[in-house]
Amino acid sequence: YMSTVYQDEIVCILNTVDKEIEPVRKKLKYLIVNVSNLKTVFPDIRIRIGQGNTHSSYMGITDSFREAELAIMNRMGENEDTYICYSEDSKSGKTKEEIFDSGLRNEILTYQERMDIEGTLRLVDKVGEKLKPFKYDGKLVYEVFGELVETLRFGMKYSREGRNLFLIEDYKKQYRRIWDYDELFQWIKSDLSRVHQVYMKNIQDEESKPIRDAKKYIHDNFNKHISLENVSEYIGFNAAYFSTLFKKETGKNFLEYVTELRIQNAKNYLIQTNYDIAEVASAVGYNDLKYFSKLFKKTTGLNPSEFRKLYS
Template identity: 30%
Template structure:
């Protein structure tokens, strides 16, 4: 028997959990109940339970402290956390500590039972207490799950696969389904979230979504399967033709339960996109296509909804014109590295797109992806380097797909391109500064010799015109003024610290003409060389 401790500061919650199910039926026994973190930790120490079901917030030690300290006392103890309101920081941290699952208040009997069955199976696998029959069953189940997932990976989601030859009997035989004649339908649960906040915890959320969907839909279908990819739960349903209304009603119930999970996760949105119901398995690809298109509409209509193909607008935007205008404006700005011009071009596109009637969310997503691609192409054409361009596009694609509105999508596009341009501008600035530093260092070391703009330009590898412009931009004065300043400062130093005659100083600082030197010195200091020496020597 698996030993269980219940911990919650609400006595009624503990009583509910204890009496909600037949614990013997899941090979478990409640060995203790605690109403604060200190009591719970004491029970772990004294009773060495295998599983603790605990509230995330309690007096004494909260859930996080309890999990941390409990695992120090008993390394292999499992935890299931309970939460009744939004404590996503605690919940996500707890999940990172390795809790087995979580339950939301009010606790549902079926959800608790499913969670305990899953925990029991993991426990027995870990402790090698499974019988040979159970081990064989689990291996078969694992193989069947892989086969059924293959239907999505190899047929349904694989681009370029001709689905005209797909037959029910063949699919059932190869992929281990139990499809029958009736309705086939694809729907998608789209998860939009902050990648940095939730990515590590997405697996436990996927398990919860699977549990909810199967709990409500399995009994209404001949067969169903769920496949997670790219922040989507793809689900194929096969059911009786007269069962469409029931399926839709059940999907609304599923959505309501899935939306409850928002209380435990920060900045997360859920939407269900319903594909067209078809009566031939060969048309599943069409159902998938409408489901994907429908999911795109969350960008326009908002998340937290059950969307269907009735919400897809018929209008197709004049995309080519929009892209051509943006490309032209962006190209002109990038050629002179005008960041503001690039951002204005993107803002202009955003205004045009978001003010268009009937434009679809899918079109907006595709448009934004194309803008990113065009930006990278134009950067290469302008000879600007961006580290790992392919990786840049992949990361952009991944995170753009997690945006939950068209406004958020354009904000993300602007943020990424703005940051990229800042890095390029800084790199170019550093690249431009280096030759200026080289030039200034050369002048400091060779001011006593004849130096021309052509000499320095050649030294740093630029033409005279570009170097002259760059030098003035970086130094605030032109090349001749800087050279004169260096020579005059050296002359001032020699006048103050040596007894050299003015003619010798004139030669030492690079002047051949005493009259020219005197005129330049007076212009620089408002004094003649001999007057300067009298005042400062």
């Protein structure tokens, strides 16, 4: 016999006669047992052997190889054997279009366009349930899997990061490592969720950075004349959009945030310095002493003099 490594598999060509096939099978099954016993050392190791039909001519080697591949594909059926022989009985007669039709595809794309991950995952489950009665047909399972992954990736056209994290070749490699039908769909959903979380975090980071820049600008300039308009202009945003985003990120509107920062600094000046009240007001950005005193009392419950006397 001869063997070679093909992708993640070892391919063997056996030159034998029919009456010697059974002893060969026994030896290969014994090999599976020995390899499986290494799980204590390699806990993730799993092995299956697929056997193609025998052919009378070397011209049939390619057919036998394809049959062995189909046998391995059939691993997700009810058959728990680790040694799987090719069988015509594994064909369901169904096409991938019957399982994963255009309506289902368009539904998935619609949910992805809305960035609705829960809706997308429900439809992945729907594909899995439609396909499940035919899971013994490994070729059909693989074809539907391929269509589903292609659709999910296409649906990430809104996200360059998503497409880079959802690579078709990575999915094909992972498919070869999974042996159980339910495990396959759980893994698809888990990885789809992972990609979505990374994408949403990137969006949040993109939105948060301008707000971080705005907050730094406010902290550096709160003692000067500062307005929603000049801060939004500084970070390059429309004032109305900046106002909405600022409230979303900080939980406060712009004026509340600036006022809170100024009053907190005014408290520090009143406790730690000998500035008179007018100097404190000016130091935190208020030139109108009366307005400052009124605002300070509204915020703290005490006027500035009372606060200094109580806490100094």
